[in-house]
Amino acid sequence: MLAHMSGPDIHDGFPAEFWRSQEILLLKNVMGLVGRGLDLDGVLREVVHLLSELLGLNRARIILRDPEGDVYRIRHAYGLTTAEITRGVYRLGEGITGTALKNRHLIIVQDIDREPLFLGRAVLRAHLPPEKVAFIAMPIDLGHNRVGLIACHRLRHRNRNLSDDIMILQIISTLIGQLMKLGDRVEEQTRALHEHNQLLENALENATMRYGIIGTSPALLKAIAELEGVSHASSSVLLCGAAGTGKELFARALHMASPRRAQPFVRVNCAAIPENAFETELFGHERGAFPGARTRRTGQLEQAHTGTLFLDEVGELPLAMQGRLLHVFEQGTFTRVGTALARRIDIRVVSATSQNLRKRVEMGLFRYDLFYHLNVIPITLPTLAARREDIPLLCSHFLSQFNQRHERNISLSRSAVDLLTEQDWPGHIRQLSNVIERVVLLAPQPVMAARDLRAFLHDSTQSVPLQAVQGERAYRPYLSASSHSKEELLHALRLNGGNKSRTAQQLGMTARQLHYRLKLFDVA
Numbered sequence: 089m090l091a092h093m094s095g096p097d098i099h100d101g102f103p104a105e106f107w108r109s110q111e112i113l114l115l116k117n118v119m120g121l122v123g124r125g126l127d128l129d130g131v132l133r134e135v136v137h138l139l140s141e142l143l144g145l146n147r148a149r150i151i152l153r154d155p156e157g158d159v160y161r162i163r164h165a166y167g168l169t170t171a172e173i174t175r176g177v178y179r180l181g182e183g184i185t186g187t188a189l190k191n192r193h194l195i196i197v198q199d200i201d202r203e204p205l206f207l208g209r210a211v212l213r214a215h216l217p218p219e220k221v222a223f224i225a226m227p228i229d230l231g232h233n234r235v236g237l238i239a240c241h242r243l244r245h246r247n248r249n250l251s252d253d254i255m256i257l258q259i260i261s262t263l264i265g266q267l268m269k270l271g272d273r274v275e276e277q278t279r280a281l282h283e284h285n286q287l288l289e290n291a292l293e294n295a296t297m298r299y300g301i302i303g304t305s306p307a308l309l310k311a312i313a314e315l316e317g318v319s320h321a322s323s324s325v326l327l328c329g330a331a332g333t334g335k336e337l338f339a340r341a342l343h344m345a346s347p348r349r350a351q352p353f354v355r356v357n358c359a360a361i362p363e364n365a366f367e368t369e370l371f372g373h374e375r376g377a378f379p380g381a382r383t384r385r386t387g388q389l390e391q392a393h394t395g396t397l398f399l400d401e402v403g404e405l406p407l408a409m410q411g412r413l414l415h416v417f418e419q420g421t422f423t424r425v426g427t428a429l430a431r432r433i434d435i436r437v438v439s440a441t442s443q444n445l446r447k448r449v450e451m452g453l454f455r456y457d458l459f460y461h462l463n464v465i466p467i468t469l470p471t472l473a474a475r476r477e478d479i480p481l482l483c484s485h486f487l488s489q490f491n492q493r494h495e496r497n498i499s500l501s502r503s504a505v506d507l508l509t510e511q512d513w514p515g516h517i518r519q520l521s522n523v524i525e526r527v528v529l530l531a532p533q534p535v536m537a538a539r540d541l542r543a544f545l546h547d548s549t550q551s552v553p554l555q556a557v558q559g560e561r562a563y564r565p566y567l568s569a570s571s572h573s574k575e576e577l578l579h580a581l582r583l584n585g586g587n588k589s590r591t592a593q594q595l596g597m598t599a600r601q602l603h604y605r606l607k608l609f610d611v612a
């Protein structure tokens with residue numbers, strides 16, 4: 089509690105013990121403020137207030153250098169009007185304040201009416217008590233640096249020693265100097281940290297935005313760093329990860345980060361090519377190579393010449409094709425079907441698998457020599473559950489993508505984003521993206537709350553069996569030909585933009601199984 093003695097100027101006859109307790113109260117209050125935090129402005133405001141209220145050092149003001157110019161101005165004051173504060177601007181050497189600032193010496197004016205140097209600039213004489221008024225100007229220094237000044241009026245004749253006021257002002261000015269030094273240091277360090285943080289953020293943003301890969305989780309950044317580390321080499325890269333973790337996105341990013349970025353990127357979806365079509369798809373054929381080959385066809389290997397060949401779901405390559413591809417990679421040549429002429433080819437091979445390829449080698453389903461050829465640099469993509477912190481960012485990315493595509497304006501409440509962040513996402517990013525697309529298309533109101541979202545989540549795990557996308561544990565259970573209704577198939581196709589191999593994968597069946605079912609329903 090402050091002893092409340094507001095009023096212009098204290099000049100009554102309190103005993104010395106009273107003043108001692110007032111001084112202690114003032115210092116206790118100021119220290120309490122300092123202890124609560126480093127809000128320097130708050131401390132300074134309170135200092136001038138307490139000097140006046142507790143000790144009768146009236147119209148106390150703290151004058152600091154104006155950061156914009158070569159003058160000093162009143163920054164904190166108590167008992168001064170706004171106009172008085174505005175007038176309180178001083179050059180070094182100007183009046184008592186300017187002189188104390190310039191020489192960095194304490195100046196005590198015993199009687200302002202008899203001091204020709206006293207300007208009376210801020211507070212006009214007429215606004216002061218008619219008695220003899222003293223003025224104290226105490227510099228605030230920091231070592232050899234001039235920081236500013238604390239000044240106040242005081243009735244000349246008081247029942248309190250002037251030297252006691254000077255001592256208190258001395259303590260306060262030292263404290264202010266130290267606080268300012270500390271404040272400067274904290275500000276400097278905060279600025280340095282902020283700049284460093286900004287640099288890191290920019291670096292992250294550039295790294296991820298450059299490739300369209302959203303997320304800043306450590307697991308994702310590790311995979312991106314691995315990608316960037318090998319982007320300039322031409323060694324084969326094997327991307328491992330469950331379906332929907334972003335393998336294709338990474339393969340494209342690898343291509344874009346490589347010196348081959350201006351050359352073709354050719355994706356071969358090994359899971360979608362019928363076994364008997366592989367050879368011509370990959371190697372191409374000459375005109376007349378076989379009945380029906382009316383024109384020459386350029387195969388995917390040749391299309392990828394000088395660029396990147398992306399073998400997606402490479403584990404699905406038929407054994408015979410594995411041998412032929414290995415030969416191409418080892419020799420650096422290929423031959424079109426229907427000719428014996430070997431042509432040179434320069435490709436970088438990036439493959440992806442959601443299966444355990446090593447296990448397939450052990451089972452005799454994948455050639456070990458091809459496996460070692462493809463697996464020079466393995467990069468494992470994290471599951472979505474391993475990068476949960478990226479989910480809010482991915483949500484806003486997909487929301488804006490689908491809102492734009494479907495000309496809607498749906499958003500998710502915080503609780504909805506939290507709910508999405510808690511899910512397990514066995515279908516990873518693709519499943520998340522599907523849920524958000526459904527939300528955008530079907531949301532009953534513009535802002536989706538968690539309770540409304542549950543139905544969409546339930547729907548996502550019920551109607552889209554995602555067993556096939558569980559990486560190492562991937563297996564395809566037997567699905568009867570009537571496993572899905574026509575509507576479910578069409579819905580899944582729509583969600584995958586008509587891409588049948590992706591739809592098949594998502595539904596946990598092969599591309600051939602999907603074709604068969606669509607045919608049953610008369611869907612082309």
Ligand SMILES: Nc1ncnc2c1ncn2[C@@H]1O[C@H](COP(=O)(O)OP(=O)(O)OP(=O)(O)O)[C@@H](O)[C@H]1O
Pocket residue numbers: 300301302303329330331332333334335336337338442485517518521593
């Ligand atoms: N980090 C990411 N940021 C933004 N979008 C992503 C990210 N990872 C994946 N996606 C998106 O999620 C979807 C699935 O990714 P992608 O097709 O690359 O996965 P995949 O592992 O190749 O799956 P599949 O093996 O089933 O083809 C794509 O639409 C892709 O653009």
